[in-house]
């Protein structure tokens with residue numbers, strides 16, 4: 733078991749080392765020629781259930797920054813669409829028909845298709861019990877399993893692109909239990925590119941703490957934190973959106 737795991741890590745590291753060859757200047761030149769008239773397209777995936785709270789606000793701020801820099805930014809709310817995680821149907825690994833985009837036809841299919849052709853990807857999730865939400869995790873299974881080759885354990889997405897991972901949580905930089913995107917981060921880094929991280933800590937979980945049994949939190953301390961950091965967090969997201977759009981060569 734331990735040997736299998738070591739072999740897997742070794743083979744994936746070798747695949748990672750081979751990436752500069754695939755991204756040679758000639759290849760970039762060819763991509764540029766094909767994309768000359770295309771608008772820069774950034775896909776934002778919201779793995780949180782609440783429309784107007786912290787994660788949604790961070791993603792919207794990122795989208796605004798990207799739009800200001802001339803990109804098309806599309807936000808997809810995972811809780812609004814009907815899909816399940818990987819079904820292990822193995823359709824993406826069929827001999828002669830293997831695909832690095834999931835073959836299941838449901839509401840997630842057009843989203844995965846758009847991501848495969850996008851120029852940038854942003855994932856946002858609240859932290860639930862130390863991890864991203866279940867909805868984000870099932871999305872990531874569908875995104876990443878088709879990238880993985882069981883022939884040589886390489887990880888290949890249809891297209892490499894800049895990626896930003898956003899987390900929002902109750903924890904603070906000094907005291908938090910977040911594993912973030914966990915094992916999926918390795919797949920993302922290998923197949924798409926090394927992600928940038930943006931974290932909004934110690935978020936306001938409800939609009940009015942007086943209405944809930946939340947004695948474990950001091951609303952005063954939360955308010956102080958929010959006044960000091962929330963606008964900065966939104967600005968970090970906005971600036972990252974602008975940067976991503978600017979770094980994409982159309």
Ligand SMILES: Cc1cc2nc3c(=O)[nH]c(=O)nc-3n(C[C@H](O)[C@H](O)[C@H](O)COP(=O)(O)O)c2cc1C
Pocket residue numbers: 780781782785786787788858859860861862863900901902903908909910935936937
């Ligand atoms: C089911 C659930 C589990 C949570 N678990 C954690 C946790 O393990 N660590 C943490 O720091 N915050 C945790 N939180 C707090 C949320 O991560 C935090 O409030 C987040 O900013 C909510 O995002 P939203 O406002 O976009 O919904 C949890 C919240 C819920 C509802």
